Amino acid sequence: MRPETEAELAEMIAAAKGPLRIRGGGTREVGRPVEGAALETGGLSGISLYEPGALTMVAGAGTPLAEIEAALAAEGQRLAFEPGDWRGLLGTEGQSTIGGVVAANASGPRRVTIGACRDFMLGVRFVDGAGHVVKNGGRVMKNVTGYDLVKLMSGAWGTLGVLSEVSFKVLPQPEATGVLLCEGLSDAAAIAALSRALGSPWEVSGAAHLHRGVDGAPVTMIRVEGLENAVAYRCDRLQALLADVGTFTVERDPERTAAGWRHIRDVVPFQGRDGEVWRLSVTPSEAPGIVAQLEGVEAVYDWGGGLVWLLAPEGTDVRRVLRSGHATLFRASAVRRAAEPVFAPQPSPLAALEAGLRAKFDPRQILNPGLMG
Amino acid sequence: MDMPPPRPERLAQKSELVARLGKVLGPSGVIHAEAELRAYECDALSAYRCPPMVAVLPARTEEVAAVLRICHQMGVPVVPRGAGTSLAGGALPTADCVILGVARMNAVLETDYANRVIRVQTGRTNLSVTGAVEADGFFYAPDPSSQLACAIAGNIAMNSGGAHCLKYGVTTNNLLGVTMVLMDGSVVEIGGAHMDAGGLDLLGVICGSEGQLGVVTEATLRILPKPEGARPVLMGFDSNEVAGACVSDIIKAGILPVAIEFMDRPCIRACEDFAHAGYPDCEALLIVEVEGSEAEIDDQLARIKAIAERHDPLELREARDADEAGRIWLGRKSAFGAMGQINDYMCLDGTIPVNELPLVLRRISEMSRDYGLEVANVFHAGDGNMHPLILYNANKPGDLELCERLGADILKLCVEVGGCLTGEHGVGIEKRDLMWDQYGAADLEAQMAVKDVFDPAWLLNPAKVFPLDASEGRRGQLAAE
DSSP: OOOSSHHHHHHHHHHOOSOEEEESSSOOOOSSOOOSEEEEOTTSOOEEEEEGGGTEEEEETTSBHHHHHHHHHHTTEEOTTOOOOOHHHHTOOSOOBHHHHHHTTOOOTTHHHHOOHHHHEEEEEEEETTSOEEEEEOSSSOOOSSOOHHHHHTTSTTSSEEEEEEEEEOEEOOSEEEEEEEESOOHHHHHHHHHHHHTSSSOEEEEEEESSOTTSSOEEEEEEEESHHHHHHHHHHHHHHTTTTOOOEEEOOHHHHHHHHHHHHTTGGGTTOSSEEEEEEOOGGGHHHHHHTSTTOEEEEEGGGTEEEEEEOTTOOOGGGOSSSEEEEEEOOHHHHHHSOSSOOOOHHHHHHHHHHHHHHOTTOOBSTTTTO | OOOOOOOHHHHTTHHHHHHHHHHHHOGGGEEOOHHHHGGGSOOSOTTSOOOOSEEEOOOSHHHHHHHHHHHHHHTOOEEEESSSOOSSOTTOOOTTOEEEEOTTOOOEEEEETTTTEEEEETTSBHHHHHHHHGGGTEEOOOOOTTTTTOBHHHHHHHTOOOTTHHHHOOGGGGEEEEEEEOTTSOEEEEEOSSSSOSSSOHHHHHTTSTTSSOEEEEEEEEOEEOOSOEEEEEEEESOHHHHHHHHHHHHHTTOOOSEEEEEEHHHHHHHHHHHOOOOOSSSEEEEEEEESSHHHHHHHHHHHHHHHHTTOOSEEEEOOSHHHHHHHHHHHHTHHHHHHHHOEEEEOBOBOOGGGHHHHHHHHHHHHHHHTOOEEEEEEGGGTBOOEEEEEOTTSTTHHHHHHHHHHHHHHHHHHTTOBSBSSSOOTTTTGGGHHHHOOHHHHHHHHHHHHHHOTTOOBSTTSSSOHHHHHHHHHHHHHO
């Protein structure tokens, strides 16, 4: 099924006799495998409004991410939450869509300071599991008119409704970028350094640490963005702040800095390698201790340690060592994803609320049923 | 503005209710004498008043749970109250309800600089969250004008914003976790110091749900390092349209100030008389603030001033020192108080796409003429969050009703140009019946379905947010039980 309009989408869902597998571009194959008829959103495509002066865009959910990014770039703007391209990591193909980005709440390195995908979403239109067209939010920056279903739909992986249109806030591209790099730090020293950088007034917009950088050694990365002079100044100050930790060199080349953060954003170090990939959302300072308890794993720390990508041997029980936060079994065989909860099971009162919401928004349980567990 | 009439069967239970609540809270935690209940009869939307049946002041999450359990068992509605600063009537009682005030729960539970979070009880005031961390160089970003008085509980309920959210976002963007008590007394923990809670984004839907889904007793909030410095620049223009165009040009140029505030002539005059900020005598005033190091501030302000120059400003003045910067902001932050000294007013907060500013301001001034009521505008221009203040005379018969009609027309205009009814104050009772202008039946049904899940009996703040005719069946079910 491939509806060309929102009305067609609503008809198809209302008429559905069984489970539907909702598909944007098919690049974010995460979650318990879903059996069902494919429902593709690619026909709901196109940018319907773009106001650079109001930092706002409205687009059909099936609009290719690349089309959106190109339109923004032409006006010197961007999606500030820098959604990742997970094709390499997940071994998928196709064209990522904006609806898929929102459904996955796909948020890149900048999430640590300026926010996640959901923080930039201003409005949604969607069709619920009964075939009702629902709108929520709008296209303005501040909106508390009724409940915020925009957030609820962001990161719901299409299980509460199928997005037909999204509106979101965009930001100007910065004039300059600087990246501080340090090799050879231990996890604990690196996360402590990132914490100090993030606690400084120098507006860090990326804070990552990799077990294996491009030349095989651990590398710690800190990014600042802004006006040319400000970036130079802040890089100096951060170097001074962290002088006792190690020698941080500064990279200012636009191509190289962009590539460096794509490396983190897209989890390039784990692409094409054997093993399972876990995505941990944890209290940043606890991250190194968690990783240290697991054998045979490799880590990419993002968000100052708040996000940990782990490459782990198949069958590793990552959840056993978590004290707070949660872990998602992000990449694993379909067999394993069918057996192991991909998304961390919620404690009972929350699980009951989630089940209640699913029963209301998708009473027949036909939208990506079971994907989130 | 209607509220559902009190139900006699609830009022008849008052003495039993007071006795049961007294057992869990002690006598000092339960207020039931008529004279004392007057303190809870309204919030900052003081045109509407109604003393509650009982007010309670629990001191801990467990006490909140006990209160809600009792009210749930007895079928008594509960209206949560932060500091009572809502401009939308979010904490307005009904005569058959229990007001649950969080004022006694104001402790800082944990500050964690390594992870840049603070955990507080939600009765704590907004400004005192910053107060707890500022000596160490941090602050809590959302800064509603009422920040000296307003409570975090109310900020979460209304998803409050402030002057600086152009850069830092509103409450929902700075809230990482909550402890919340559901109407049946069960306690849920969502999120924490990690950056995204698992599962569905319940935190996102709780924030801004106007106390209708649960009572948030503790919150984990993001704290941010204080910038090295900040400096406002003041710009005066001879028309609202030109000032609006200047705002749009600044944003389009790729500069992102931390705040862009807008005031029109009536507001400028009142603020100047009140705060002596040295505001120029002109039609429209912008306060644009940028942050960073001295050099960075100079750089940004130079670019902003270059843009402003193209719009022939009557005045263009940077704050020379901290004292002057403070006075510039004092004028803006005291705007509501200043207006209140000269008039009764109703404050709206519709939000519009920034590029519609000139059109909307012109239409508001036309409407103002047609209705014969003066409208002063003071608002967050960078994000399109308008604050038209409609001036009226509460002692003049019919003036409040006229003011409400003008207010409704202005909000409908906001919706018409692609905006919304409320940007940061919340729907409460004030905009409740205008929700039909923003949303269709299926849209409201989806929102009400969320409340059905969290509060199936519709006992928490039941007559707010949704038009009474839309929620009637749900609130009605209760009577049938």
